[in-house]
Amino acid sequence: MITKRRTPYLFLLPYLVLFTVFIIIPTVMAIGLSFTNYNAVQTPQFVGLTNYINLLTQDTIFLQYVLPNTILFSLVVGPVGYMLAFFLAWSLSQLTKLPRTILALILYSPSMTLGVAMTVMWRVVFLGNQSGIANYVLTQLGVITEPIIWMFNTTYIMPIVIIVALWGSMGVGFLAMLAGLLDVNPELYEAAAIDGVRNRFQEVFYITIPSMKPQMLFGAVMSIVNAFQAGNIGVMLTGSNPTPQYAAQLMVNHIEDYGFTRYEMGYAAAVSVGLLALIYAFSHVARMLFAEKD
């Protein structure tokens, strides 16, 4: 072990400086700005809790669309995406190496294209005329007679955004869980079989999950972050912020709408803090579920 006094700080310094400047300071600033009125030109004016009060009482768009959308979206893409990731990882762990690697690669690949490439692909699939793949297939199946203009139809925007987000959600957390599953000591399964564990369901709940809690927690945190980061999908697919009639408006989009379109930076900061609090709350639940008790 290295115990010299200055050395550790020398090694840490570059990371800490950048971490502080670009992660800590912006977060602290967001909290500070959220108590002010700030239009990016004049000095911020302290207004106390006004922004938060307005957010929760006056902002009808936030209360009517943004908040319900965000909760629906994050519940589906977070927990459901997470369970799906675990289920797929577990299924893959039951296969031999080569097919497992190939299938894992295919499942993981959408998460690397999130962003630009993704938008292009899904726009072509959900093109609003007859030559869009989704419209064509549904017409052939006799489900619809007229092509659906997917990206302007408020009924479909949110489900499409959720599907695309789920499609891209098999990321780092999924890989971590797969690796964790493969790492569980096989003797545990044998012992469990002798002790009377009868089916796979019991095996997963009594052996697998308890022995890979740390990976489960890492996967959960990654799923939550992924769910909130994916907030731009709606804007990218429809090409407009706000999305048509706020159908897929999430908190991330609301922040940009207020911050960069209306220059109400103080108010946008209050929404940011709300979003960070929401992420923290989700992660806290995950921690309670999977934290090692010692």
Add this chain to the structure above:
Amino acid sequence: MAAIGGTRVNPKKFHKNQIPFYLYLIPIAAFMGLPILYIINHAFKPMDELFAFPPKFFVSHPSLINFQNLFQAAGTSSIPLSRYIFNSLLVTVAVVFLSVLISTMAAFALSKMHFKFKNTIFEINNLALMFVATAVTIPRYLTISSVGILDTYWAHILPQIAMPVCLFLIKQFVDGVPNSLIEAAQLEGAGSFKVYRKIILPLIKPAIATGAILVFQNVWNNIETSSLFTSSEGVRTLAFYMNTLSTAGTVQGQGMAAAAALIMFIPNLLLFVVMQSSVMNTMAHSGLK
């Protein structure tokens, strides 16, 4: 081998009891892979096939016309495509290199050295795993503007270097390096920097590869640093240009956008395929307690 239902984790051989898993994994993988397969086909479709009705999934007469259009379209605007490619490569290589360098150094300190606030720093980094950059875009913009790097390459590079997930994964991996190796080297008179270079770095290659891939994906696909922190086209990246292209919406634009998407996607895929065993090796150490 005692195993329930005749199957077990990480089997060595194929067994008929594995068939049910294939029955649902293959359709799901097909659903996940189809859009990518489609875009590959779309990118190589000549004009008449892009227009074709009924739309066709597979290309029948592959052509490079979309790629040609892409390069020409870029050529007629003020900035050539090669400039965006150059910018993207410069920024990505710089961030990946610097990020891996400073994350491995910090991971070494956090894992193998004793000092005050060590656990606090690691805990704060763990909290920052939840950091969503888009949530604090505005203060980030203000920070970058007060550092004075708006509209330069640094605006892409500096904000993206510190990546909590990267530090976390590498630190967990360094934990696995035996202390006895480090102590032996110190007995022979090696200083901390020598231990870092000669012992830590060679032993944590899988974690370095994983960190590099994650950073690469983040930076290569990022459009926010271009759209928010720069204003001149000359310093913007390929991802940003591709995104403006895909919003054009014409049929010709569609073909070009597909070609562009492919150009963006291929480096991601290749890197991951080459390094996947390192990645899986690192992920086994990824537990968060």
